[in-house]
Amino acid sequence: METILKIENLHCQVQDQEILKGLNLEIKKGEVHAIMGPNGSGKSTLSSVLAGKEDYEITKGKIIYQNEDISELSPEERSWNGMFLAFQYPVEIPGVSNINFLRTALNEKNKALGKDQISAKDFLKMVSEKSALVGLDNKLKNRSVNEGFSGGEKKRNEIFQMAMLDPTLSILDETDSGLDIDALKIVSDGVNTLKSKENATIVITHYQRLLDYIVPDFVHVLYDGRIVKSGDKNLALELEERGYDWLKLEPAI
Amino acid sequence: MSYTEKELKKELEGKSYEFGFVTEIESEKVPVGLNEDIIKLISKKKNEPSWLLEYRLNAFALWKNMPKPNWAHIDYKEPNYQEICYYAAPKQKKELESLDQVDPALLKTMEKLGISLEEQKRLTGVAVDFVMDSVSVATSFKDKLAELGIIFCSFSEAVQDHPELVKKYMGTVVPSSDNFYAALNSAVFTDGSFCYIPKGVKCPMELSTYFRINEAGTGQFERTLVIADESSYVSYLEGCTAPQRDENQLHAAVVELIALDQAEIKYSTVQNWYPGDENGKGGVFNFVTKRGLCGYRSKISWTQVETGSAVTWKYPSCILKGDYSVGEFYSVALTNNLQQADTGTKMIHVGRNTKSTIISKGISAGKSQNSYRGLVKIGKGAKNARNFSQCDSLLMTDVCGAHTFPYIECENPTAMVEHEATTSKIGEDQLFYCMQRGIPEEKAISLIVNGYAKEVLNKLPMEFAVEAQKLLEISLEGSVG
Numbered sequence: 001m002e003t004i005l006k007i008e009n010l011h012c013q014v015q016d017q018e019i020l021k022g023l024n025l026e027i028k029k030g031e032v033h034a035i036m037g038p039n040g041s042g043k044s045t046l047s048s049v050l051a052g053k054e055d056y057e058i059t060k061g062k063i064i065y066q067n068e069d070i071s072e073l074s075p076e077e078r079s080w081n082g083m084f085l086a087f088q089y090p091v092e093i094p095g096v097s098n099i100n101f102l103r104t105a106l107n108e109k110n111k112a113l114g115k116d117q118i119s120a121k122d123f124l125k126m127v128s129e130k131s132a133l134v135g136l137d138n139k140l141k142n143r144s145v146n147e148g149f150s151g152g153e154k155k156r157n158e159i160f161q162m163a164m165l166d167p168t169l170s171i172l173d174e175t176d177s178g179l180d181i182d183a184l185k186i187v188s189d190g191v192n193t194l195k196s197k198e199n200a201t202i203v204i205t206h207y208q209r210l211l212d213y214i215v216p217d218f219v220h221v222l223y224d225g226r227i228v229k230s231g232d233k234n235l236a237l238e239l240e241e242r243g244y245d246w247l248k249l250e251p252a253i
Numbered sequence: 254m255s256y257t258e259k260e261l262k263k264e265l266e267g268k269s270y271e272f273g274f275v276t277e278i279e280s281e282k283v284p285v286g287l288n289e290d291i292i293k294l295i296s297k298k299k300n301e302p303s304w305l306l307e308y309r310l311n312a313f314a315l316w317k318n319m320p321k322p323n324w325a326h327i328d329y330k331e332p333n334y335q336e337i338c339y340y341a342a343p344k345q346k347k348e349l350e351s352l353d354q355v356d357p358a359l360l361k362t363m364e365k366l367g368i369s370l371e372e373q374k375r376l377t378g379v380a381v382d383f384v385m386d387s388v389s390v391a392t393s394f395k396d397k398l399a400e401l402g403i404i405f406c407s408f409s410e411a412v413q414d415h416p417e418l419v420k421k422y423m424g425t426v427v428p429s430s431d432n433f434y435a436a437l438n439s440a441v442f443t444d445g446s447f448c449y450i451p452k453g454v455k456c457p458m459e460l461s462t463y464f465r466i467n468e469a470g471t472g473q474f475e476r477t478l479v480i481a482d483e484s485s486y487v488s489y490l491e492g493c494t495a496p497q498r499d500e501n502q503l504h505a506a507v508v509e510l511i512a513l514d515q516a517e518i519k520y521s522t523v524q525n526w527y528p529g530d531e532n533g534k535g536g537v538f539n540f541v542t543k544r545g546l547c548g549y550r551s552k553i554s555w556t557q558v559e560t561g562s563a564v565t566w567k568y569p570s571c572i573l574k575g576d577y578s579v580g581e582f583y584s585v586a587l588t589n590n591l592q593q594a595d596t597g598t599k600m601i602h603v604g605r606n607t608k609s610t611i612i613s614k615g616i617s618a619g620k621s622q623n624s625y626r627g628l629v630k631i632g633k634g635a636k637n638a639r640n641f642s643q644c645d646s647l648l649m650t651d652v653c654g655a656h657t658f659p660y661i662e663c664e665n666p667t668a669m670v671e672h673e674a675t676t677s678k679i680g681e682d683q684l685f686y687c688m689q690r691g692i693p694e695e696k697a698i699s700l701i702v703n704g705y706a707k708e709v710l711n712k713l714p715m716e717f718a719v720e721a722q723k724l725l726e727i728s729l730e731g732s733v734g
């Protein structure tokens with residue numbers, strides 16, 4: 001299978017503090033990778049640096065996405081190339097309706113890729129299809145982006161946006177945090193439905209629980225800015241049982 | 254490429270003024286300076302009745318002894334009133350029968366402004382009264398409105414054709430003695446718009462006036478008088494632009510609204526006078542007095558989008574005299590570079606069960622200073638008066654300023670007055686979120702700002718709302734490279 005993302009010896013610092021210290025990861029089409037690790041191991045930094053957030057400085061190494069080094073690309077350019085980040089804490093944008101927000105996003109993407117703008121009719125059709133897919137409440141579509149949404153609604157909205165933008169690589173940053181079991185199931189169903197042979201998913205999580213619903217092909221343990229162990233879904237179960245401490249003694253790969 | 258605050262700051266400084274062109278039309282000016290002879294000359298040129306000349310001279314006498322208001326949070330160099338030209342009329346051949354007779358250069362200007370009268374006539378159903386410098390050049394839809402008894406014309410025409418209405422209402426809401434700039438306007442005003450809606454008539458279209466200062470070294474002193482007779486309704490739009498110039502131009506207008514019993518006036522302004530360059534050179538001084546008087550169960554609603562002018566000093570107000578009358582003020586004021594705005598409203602509750610709402614959204618960018626100043630006054634007799642005020646400020650940089658000066662005077666214990674205020678800074682997290690979804694930084698800023706101002710923009714009539722959104726975008730965009 002074709003490689004979508006290849007991270008080579010990635011070092012990243014935030015405000016002069018090195019967080020990622022030589023991270024390697026390769027993801028191929030059709031795969032689901034889970035990244036687990038204790039607090040402060042660098043999980044959220046990884047998602048931010050992949051999406052191109054400012055202040056996250058790459059000091060060494062490369063991020064190769066679809067055969068291109070994307071380290072210098074802006075967040076929106078990465079987005080146009082099919083990268084999607086489901087935020088751990090989705091941001092509220094008062095006065096901007098969900099629908100308007102997504103239409104702007106889609107049109108900007110089409111413009112950047114030299115495609116035609118989506119017609120109002122096709123757009124609305126797409127909205128009703130994709131919102132059904134993730135079970136998004138109709139009334140949330142016209143509300144301001146994430147404003148006054150419950151934790152579960154916010155996360156569901158992230159998956160709805162993901163469905164609308166049809167990414168090649170999705171990064172789910174602690175999507176399970178703050179979700180009850182029903183919401184977790186709906187969100188997972190959405191992610192599983194969107195999964196295909198042409199795209200890939202990175203699931204960043206604390207808990208094994210989510211991985212019962214989104215079954216990973218690979219599980220990686222991130223510790224102190226490096227991936228210290230990789231395995232299949234059973235590794236997650238082992239982590240659940242034994243915690244992270246036993247890994248700290250093992251040498252990094 | 255990532256986005257930093259520094260870059261945002263740089264971009265905002267580079268914002269350029271879209272309407273900075275000068276129309277070359279031969280213009281008829283009176284000599285510069287201000288004295289009784291000039292006023293007499295203006296009055297004579299306009300063929301005015303003697304009572305109006307008297308009104309002007311009285312105002313001039315008052316003005317000479319009046320102090321300039323200096324309480325506002327603005328800092329500017331006082332214009333020299335003797336160096337201003339108080340009358341500049343585009344030279345034209347007598348009366349015009351149709352648009353074809355209008356000077357082509359003038360029509361070109363209107364086209365550039367995007368308000369080609371012909372197109373307006375055909376497509377939008379908006380009647381436009383276009384005031385360039387000081388004289389109205391064309392008014393459309395007059396005939397159609399005349400059938401309903403609606404009078405919509407330039408102020409000068411009203412003086413000639415409807416002197417009884419002008420004489421009866423002019424100066425009743427904003428007297429000449431009101432303040433320095435109102436007195437100056439009363440002495441030297443050259444034209445403006447006049448509108449009268451007869452009893453029980455709902456004006457079927459938005460009435461619109463476009464103001465533009467063209468001639469260098471001229472001031473614009475227009476006067477607008479809108480009278481809505483009992484149980485009538487009118488929605489009035491006002492747009493303003495001025496060409497780019499190095500010197501400061503003075504704009505001191507007076508707007509008077511009179512809503513008689515059970516009438517409703519909706520007055521919307523999109524103000525885009527030239528704001529000066531990024532070093533604060535040039536730009537319009539916008540010192541305007543706007544006030545409305547409400548009768549029994551009547552309603553006056555002010556909506557303004559202010560993005561232009563070097564200095565703005567403006568407080569569209571309502572005197573809620575009639576019982577159960579309603580006053581509203583919705584404002585978006587955006588300042589950039591070195592612009593200064595001190596704007597807000599006064600809600601004077603006189604009658605019983607009167608109600609007022611104030612929604613003000615300030616946006617400060619660059620090194621600008623943006624102040625909300627508002628007075629809510631509940632008089633002794635204003636039993637059960639209600640007011641709700643909400644004043645929000647959005648900061649775009651670390652070096653701009655947002656200020657709120659709410660004044661509340663309450664003399665009736667049954668009144669209820671609420672005031673809410675928030676200040677926020679445009680969030681890096683919001684920007685990153687938008688950009689991650691593929692929305693470039695500049696578009697993201699415009700989206701967030703428009704969302705912030707939505708409550709007010711929604712109050713504008715459709716055509717204006719689109720223009721206002723575009724204007725906010727232009728005012729914030731920079732030279733992205």
